[in-house]
Amino acid sequence: xxxxxxxxxxxxxxxxxxxxxxxxxxxxxxxxxxxxxxxxxxxxxxxxxxxxxxxxxxxxxxxxxxxxxxxxxxxxxxxxxxxxxxxxxxxxxxxxxxxxxxxxxxxxxxxxxxxxxxxxxxxxxxxxxxxxxxxxxxxxxxxxxxxxxxxxxxxxxxxxxxxxxxxxxxxxxxxxxxxxxxxxxxxxxxxxxxxxxxxxxxxxxxxxxxxxxxxxxxxxxxxxxxxxxxxxxxxxxxxxxxxxxxxxxxxxxxxxxxxxxxxxxxxxxxxxxxxxxxxxxxxxxxxxxxxxxxx
Amino acid sequence: xxxxxxxxxxxxxxxxxxxxxxxxxxxxxxxxxxxxxxxxxxxxxxxxxxxxxxxxxxxxxxxxxxxxxxxxxxxxxxxxxxxxxxxxxxxxxxxxxxxxxxxxxxxxxxxxxxxxxxxxxxxxxxxxxxxxxxxxxxxxxxxxxxxxxxxxxxxxxxxxxxxxxxxxxxxxxxxxxxxxxxxxxxxxxxxxxxxxxxxxxxxxxxxxxxxxxxxxxxxxxxxxxxxxxxxxxxxxxxxxxxxxxxxxxxxxxxxxxxxxxxxxxxxxxxxxxxxxxxxxxxxxxxxxxxxxxxx
Numbered sequence: 001x002x003x004x005x006x007x008x009x010x011x012x013x014x015x016x017x018x019x020x021x022x023x024x025x026x027x028x029x030x031x032x033x034x035x036x037x038x039x040x041x042x043x044x045x046x047x048x049x050x051x052x053x054x055x056x057x058x059x060x061x062x063x064x065x066x067x068x069x070x071x072x073x074x075x076x077x078x079x080x081x082x083x084x085x086x087x088x089x090x091x092x093x094x095x096x097x098x099x100x101x102x103x104x105x106x107x108x109x110x111x112x113x114x115x116x117x118x119x120x121x122x123x124x125x126x127x128x129x130x131x132x133x134x135x136x137x138x139x140x141x142x143x144x145x146x147x148x149x150x151x152x153x154x155x156x157x158x159x160x161x162x163x164x165x166x167x168x169x170x171x172x173x174x175x176x177x178x179x180x181x182x183x184x185x186x187x188x189x190x191x192x193x194x195x196x197x198x199x200x201x202x203x204x205x206x207x208x209x210x211x212x213x214x215x216x217x218x219x220x221x222x223x224x225x226x227x228x229x230x231x232x233x234x235x236x237x238x239x240x241x242x243x244x245x246x247x248x249x250x251x252x253x254x255x256x257x258x259x260x261x262x263x264x265x266x267x268x269x270x271x272x273x274x275x276x277x278x279x280x281x282x283x284x285x286x287x288x289x290x291x292x293x294x295x
Numbered sequence: 296x297x298x299x300x301x302x303x304x305x306x307x308x309x310x311x312x313x314x315x316x317x318x319x320x321x322x323x324x325x326x327x328x329x330x331x332x333x334x335x336x337x338x339x340x341x342x343x344x345x346x347x348x349x350x351x352x353x354x355x356x357x358x359x360x361x362x363x364x365x366x367x368x369x370x371x372x373x374x375x376x377x378x379x380x381x382x383x384x385x386x387x388x389x390x391x392x393x394x395x396x397x398x399x400x401x402x403x404x405x406x407x408x409x410x411x412x413x414x415x416x417x418x419x420x421x422x423x424x425x426x427x428x429x430x431x432x433x434x435x436x437x438x439x440x441x442x443x444x445x446x447x448x449x450x451x452x453x454x455x456x457x458x459x460x461x462x463x464x465x466x467x468x469x470x471x472x473x474x475x476x477x478x479x480x481x482x483x484x485x486x487x488x489x490x491x492x493x494x495x496x497x498x499x500x501x502x503x504x505x506x507x508x509x510x511x512x513x514x515x516x517x518x519x520x521x522x523x524x525x526x527x528x529x530x531x532x533x534x535x536x537x538x539x540x541x542x543x544x545x546x547x548x549x550x551x552x553x554x555x556x557x558x559x560x561x562x563x564x565x566x567x568x569x570x571x572x573x574x575x576x577x578x579x580x581x582x583x584x585x586x587x588x589x590x
Binding site: 031035039086089091092109112113115117121122123129135136138139142143145146151152159177181 | 321322326327329330331334377384385386404405406407408409410412413414416417418420421424425430431433437440441442444445450451452453454458476
């Protein structure tokens with residue numbers, strides 16, 4: 001353990017219990033019992049809750065609180081969880097395992113998996129719209145969430161990624177565009193929503209947006225590197241599938257060393273953005289931690 | 296043509312061009328070209344735009360304008376259109392035809408159909424959150440939209456409906472619950488969102504909510520009746536499929552005459568709610584028109 005991972009661990013220990021309790025709350029009591037189970041199954045699968053944690057840390061980094069960014073954090077995890085459920089479907093990435101457990105449609109059937117994603121996507125906006133927050137900040141956060149998740153963001157990126165599997169080869173610019181949309185847009189939104197709800201100044205907001213942009217890139221590169229090098233047992237999901245489908249990745253385009261250099265560059269860019277923030281330590285640790293994971 | 300259908304036609308002639316122009320606007324320019332085509336394909340399939348039109352008429356009924364309810368109307372049609380795309384998927388109702396044309400997944404593939412629904416669902420909240428409206432009314436409309444569309448509403452109802460196909464028989468109460476959620480919740484939300492954005496008093500809002508409740512029931516009963524009696528050419532979609540799958544419907548539980556009586560009752564309930572509104576005529580015509588369609 002080094003400083004970065006100690007800090008990340010301390011933040012997770014502090015924030016995960018808050019998130020875990022709140023996340024399943026809206027899906028406990030209602031007539032659609034089986035659909036509620038499907039939703040909670042995926043919400044309770046755990047994971048590091050990267051997006052909501054970064055959202056909460058962004059609020060703290062500009063002097064805001066966990067409480068005032070919590071509705072945004074929940075919304076981000078709902079969006080992320082819906083996207084995993086839909087991406088795992090046979091018509092998309094066709095995965096049987098996720099975080100070491102059978103994927104949602106393997107347990108609840110495809111129909112309920114589609115609807116579980118739809119219900120999560122809807123609740124993401126519902127929880128944020130109903131939150132007792134400053135109305136202007138709340139509306140800004142809702143717009144950022146829609147931009148990050150929708151046609152110009154995550155959903156559009158996933159469509160381009162699906163199409164890309166049919167294309168024999170494309171270049172680094174196209175790969176970057178897909179990642180900026182598919183993974184980057186929601187991570188960027190996570191930081192910017194946390195900033196907005198935490199009461200950031202416009203320069204702080206811009207810095208956190210740029211940090212989110214860089215860390216989104218870092219996150220995708222390290223995911224590609226891990227997929228190329230780690231074992232199934234380590235990740236809890238099928239690995240090497242990108243190479244098996246001859247999907248374009250950073251290692252396949254740049255080689256493993258090239259990909260690691262690109263990761264270091266993105267990490268540096270992220271760290272530079274934090275210089276002027278009141279409380280940058282936790283976010284700095286996250287940037288270093290993501291880079292280390294892929295070493 | 297009688298008075299009711301003349302009034303409905305006049306309102307459609309006035310409102311459909313406004314809606315049709317605005318609906319596809321957010322999906323014209325963006326990097327995910329093919330996904331944008333898939334979204335516009337379903338938005339441009341036409342239909343009566345029942346939900347957005349009722350939303351705009353609810354605003355007018357309480358003295359509001361079309362302009363101030365338009366973002367809500369667009370949001371409702373995005374939600375409705377996403378639900379049609381997802382419901383038509385093989386894992387759900389497995390339909391090949393919709394409004395006389397091949398369903399979305401038949402043209403664009405299942406992956407893009409799932410994502411087209413996701414993008415529409417996201418933009419529903421995006422367009423409303425970004426609208427230049429009174430912030431309190433806007434937040435109330437967003438909450439109503441999430442309630443109508445989500446786990447307690449449309450998505451939950453669709454899940455119960457899917458499960459119902461596996462149940463040998465269930466009673467009228469269960470059928471009513473499913474319809475209240477699957478079809479009723481979004482129609483109710485259409486009226487209440489229009490009321491809120493149009494500046495309704497709390498009693499006007501309650502009346503329009505009750506009208507929406509009743510008209511939602513009427514809408515479902517007449518849909519069941521039409522499915523049991525009309526031909527494929529008349530409706531532009533497969534008919535008799537409910538009976539073929541031995542799905543429970545109002546005619547199958549109450550007989551055709553019983554279903555028509557239930558429809559008349561729901562229509563009367565709807566009409567009663569309009570008594571105290573400043574401009575009830577268009578909504579009264581809609582209630583009568585829905586009942587006539589199934590005669």
